[in-house]
Amino acid sequence: MQGILAGKVALVTGGGRGIGAAIARALAGAGARVVVCGRSKLDLDAIATSIDGSAHAVDLLDRAATDAVLGTIGPVDVLVNNAGAAESAALDRTTDAMWDxxxxxxxxxxxxxxxxLVPGMIARGWGRIVNIASNAGLTGYGYSTAYCAAKHAMIGMTxxxxxxxxxxxxxxxxVCPGWVETRMAEEAVARIAAKTGRSSDEARTSLASMSPQRRMITADEVAHAALMLCAHDARGIHGQTIVIDGGAVLK
Ligand SMILES: NC(=O)c1ccc[n+]([C@@H]2O[C@H](COP(=O)([O-])OP(=O)(O)OC[C@H]3O[C@@H](n4cnc5c(N)ncnc54)[C@H](OP(=O)(O)O)[C@@H]3O)[C@@H](O)[C@H]2O)c1
Structure with missing residues (x-):
């Protein structure tokens, strides 16, 4: 898929680490000029430098700051909505603040x-939007009311x-990954180990075992799907959920 994004501009939210960083590298490798955004300027600058892209520090919870950054980026051809967070809590501990x-x-x-960004894509006659949802947008998981609701909503919006x-x-x-080897999964491993007294290795194995393939997905596998969706020959793939979870959602 070398060169398929030559001349295109891509915005990857949460592109400073994890899945977003892998996607930023994949899109840049296909010729796009990539803009990454997120809160940690250090992470963003490191990725932007490595791919000859640019970085914007912004907290996406701040609507005015988000609008201001969007106003400075210019036309965007590929939007990857990747930034996200998961918080785990039983219903009675899911506060209004956490939900919001x-x-x-x-x-x-x-x-x-x-x-x-969509009006500009329509006006220029080409665009790709890739939403990084989760298989938690397709099924329910325990202690994840807000996260599952948000990811189901993202799929509904798509x-x-x-x-x-x-x-x-x-x-x-x-794109709907199962557990992916990133900080988000490591935080879940730490939470499980702290709550259950299991070792980190045991907690990691229990997450990996949710997949029939008995493994976590890598960020590069998710990036591969995101890049594939940008190809000209992927123009008929529209409104779909691409599940990358080793079959976990089928169980
Ligand atoms: N890892 C998994 O198992 C998994 C599975 C399915 C779906 N996903 C989804 O994949 C996406 C990426 O997650 P990841 O696994 O790569 O996790 P991660 O390593 O924790 O990365 C999350 C990214 O989101 C950014 N972010 C978080 N809060 C933000 C805020 N308020 N404003 C701007 N940016 C913010 C982070 O940057 P800063 O902290 O610098 O802001 C970071 O770049 C998420 O949408 C997640 O729900 C992950």
Missing amino acids: RILELDVTAPFRVTRA RALAIDLARTSVTINA
Whole structure:
């Protein structure tokens, strides 16, 4: 897929580490000029330097700051809504503040960024939107009410917008990974180990065992799917959920 994004500009939210950093590298490798954003300037600068891209520090929970950054980036051809967070809690410990935080970051911010950038894509006659959802957007998981609700909402948004965008040259899809080897998974491992007294290795094995393949996904596997969706020959893939979880959601 070398060169398929030559001349295109891509914005990857949460592109400073984990899945977002892998996607930023993959899109840059295909010729895109990549802009990464997130809160940690150090992480963002390191990635941007390595791919000859640019970095914008922004907290996506801050709507005004997000709008200000979008106003400075210029036209964007590929939008990857990747920034996200998961917090784990039983229902009685799922506070209003936690609910609002997760819904704002995992679905409202992607909605607002998409709404800002889609008109330019339509006007220029080409665009790709890739929403990094989760298999938690397709099924329920324990202690994850807010996260599952947000990821289900992101998939609903993807499907609805696919109808609205079908007569344009802009596609929108959701990628739904299972557990991926990133900081988010390591935080889950630490939480499980602390709560259950299991070792970190045992906790990691229990997460990996949720997949019939008995392993976690790598960030590069998710990046491969995101890049594939940007190809010209992927223009018929629209409003879909690409699940990358070794079959976990089938169990
Ligand atoms: N890891 C998994 O097992 C897994 C599975 C399915 C889906 N996903 C999804 O994949 C996406 C990426 O997650 P990851 O695994 O790569 O986790 P990660 O390593 O924790 O990365 C999360 C990214 O989001 C950014 N971010 C978090 N809060 C932000 C905020 N308020 N404003 C701006 N950026 C923010 C982070 O940057 P800063 O901290 O610098 O802001 C970071 O770049 C998420 O949407 C997640 O839900 C992950």
